[in-house]
Amino acid sequence: MKKHTEFTFNLPALRIMENEHHLLRYLMADWHPIVLSFERNAYTIEQGYQAIQLLRTKMMEFLDPFQNHLKKEEEYLFPLLSQYVGNEQGPVLAVEEEHKEIEAYIGHFLHHTNGDVKELSLQQMKDIVRDVGEAFEVITFHFVKEESVIFPMVKEILSPTEQYTLFEKLYSSII
Template sequence: MSFQCHSMGEEVSLGPAFSQLKQEHVQLREQMELSLQLAQAIGEDDSISDWRDLLNVLREKAIQFQRQLYLHSKREDDFVFPAIAKYIGRETGPIAVMEYEHKLAKKNLESFITKAGQLNEPVNAEQAKEIAIFMIDCCTVLSDHFMKEEKVLFPMGERLLSDREKDDLEKMIQTV
């Protein structure tokens, strides 16, 4: 599968490694959209006095999402980012931003899962919203993050990496 990306007015065809990662974004976005809709609805229905059940439903979705997200981000953290960082550095610029966003999204996701898993007492709408905001923040960060990878980082990787490096990258991401 090959994707076309537009980067700085130039169309870049993504090879197998970057195409796989972009395809994973499609699947992750589908899960995020469902979770985001549910998270945004939490606390909004005045007829519900205890939000624990809906928070638990969202928590289960978040746990499933977390598994797929962690596999995807491991491929990027362990292989993609280091390969591109050899050319552009890691301390500042796109790689630093991508790594920071991975940490921020994971922190929000973990906070939501933890807080939603500790509910022993009834949860009112205000408390439920305070918990759901972690899931909303996770989805917001990742939505922007995926777009940056697809519009900037993946095309940059296609241009910077040699054919051999791209072949090696494809093999490495298959191991995760």
């Protein structure tokens, strides 16, 4: 079984995207334990206040690189693939829809934690944090889908010239 730090693809454009997935998984591993602790009822209300504020901070730190990654996919990768497979149905549309779903979950969490969290009950905090848990699940499966469906399409469908052009466009940091 492949370790999360190993690369599957040799194509430079895909190596960039896969490397970004590794970074984002690493960042997710920093905030997901907080979500799990809320799910396991591990916090008192005072601990919950601290945990939800820490989670908000970690989500804000995660959001910038994550959105930068999505932007690269939406501006360069998906339009290029859509020329061959379309975007009105199928895998490209599916992953684009997941982008919206993930951003909605994270946005909902950030919206509801923007004020004084001490006005929230422990149950309200758990309900709000559930959005971050859902985002984690969607992101996890989203990366698997990209790595098992979208990335192989890039390798098989795009010409060497298109692959190189894609590499040039993707070659930038998300942090």
